[in-house]
Amino acid sequence: MRVLVVDDHPLYREGLVGAIDTMPGKEVVGEAADGAEAVRRTAELAPDVVVMDLHMPELNGVDATRAITASHPDVAVLVLTMLEGDDSVFAAVRAGAKGYLLKGADRAEIGRALDAVAHGEVVFSSSIAQRVLAFFAGGRAAGATPFPELTDREREVLDLVARGLTNAEIARRLVVSDKTVRNHVSNVFAKLHVAGRAEAVARARDAGLGV
Template sequence: MTSSPIRVLVTDDHPVFRQGLKSLLVALGGIDIVAEAERGPDAVRLAAELRPDVVVMDLHMAGGNGIEATRTITRNNPSIGVLVLTMFRDDDSVFAAMRAGARGYLLKESGAEEIGRAVRAVAAGEAIYGPDIARRVLAYFTDMPDPKRAAFPQLTDREREVLELIAQGRGNAEIAATLFLSQKTVRNHVSNIFVKLHVADRAQAIVLAREAGLG
């Protein structure tokens, strides 16, 4: 049995680009263009009326913000996948689209096969990003600071490990066994932690550590 074609709503405020994209998608096969829109509000209305599988969305349109349209469509119709197709590659645009609920993000310079794969992936509920965008997303999360490290920058890595175990309620003997240290070394680390955190005892250290997400 032949599967049903993917129903697509194309949104872009440039008629020539919109027509070219429609022709490209239809030529790939297995895709039906159910409607087109040149403004964000029109895309929201048509998405609600027609319930397409995928909305291909430009971000910056003269007649309305694609980010807001994406947010409204995904909030009101979670089954509809939004694929952003834009010329903007800056981080602000990428992450704004992701936060708005877009499942995919491609640049307009992408090839026909890449756009087709993205439409099919988004229709299947997958998340997909062009190579350049994927590198940006990966770099962003790779470069994110460790919140535990940021919480106590005055501690050494070993002291932070000890504090993590203190926050878990471990005693010195158990910490020593876990980190393969002598109990004397652990006691020294604990003493240094108390001084650096300006706490008087283990209970105060645990409170601070847990507030910072340790333990």
Template structure:
């Protein structure tokens, strides 16, 4: 079985290096490369990869939103996150978005090869140090239960819940002990990820999904 792989990363040097590594591996065929999440979503449909290697931090549409949309629009495509982000929020958000694997960019070639071939068979794979963290998240009660907005990070979902409850930015900043600027940035991120044209539309989407009750 040949595994068809799409690489999504906004750093051209890293992307080129990853393409070179993958093309040298037996049983793996690179079918495309994307410089941002929007392009990754489009190519997931046109190139029909088995696996997408997805960076999290990309311009325009980020890796989390791209992962969530690919899993909805192309459910046969598995996503392996390949990132420098090792914090719990990023790992948890990636799992909620539907990622089947999570590796750090320092991973060995053998780890990347194993992850690609394993998720193509329907397995889940986590890199060194990540598996233990995932188990700890589950042990602490944080699960990958279905979320109405899997593209949002836990903090963004928290902000959206408070917006749906009718709180303004100042009240949210006080509740979460954040600066006004941080809250404004999180609200802007949520607006963009939900493709909402206004705060009122964002509130309507959140309440339709059961938030704010």
């Protein structure tokens, strides 16, 4: 099994590569530090499985997963991330991920998940499996709205920011003043604890907004 490891933290990526390389029948054929590089390396290396982090610079893991599964449907994407919220899980599944593990997973769990997704199966960490089943059985559970700490209008503004609109364009779309939009954007940044627009867009797209 040929594996591509994608993570923007060098030490974690190095440790993961070492762990996978010791697993029988598995070989790490490449690494990537962001989503854009992951898409390029997938095209170059033709791995069987891509182990994908979600919160990364350049191109987040959800968008990278979407691009990879669209262009290379035979490549399985296994998400391995610290993000355990419903928004991230469902966004990754919608993008085409075949598995979703949390970074607390041990070597044995990662090995089993790699085997599963490589054979066309779907696998989730036990802590989120029940939520995923509930989602597909009866729709999103109550309280699964993206970023519940935001007001409806702030969430709407964040969605438009994630779609690439400027503050002035958002103001025209919502028929409000530029100052009102600036205030909403500032509130969103504060509530999400992000430093700027690019980080807010990454968080929003991880949660399925702006797509």
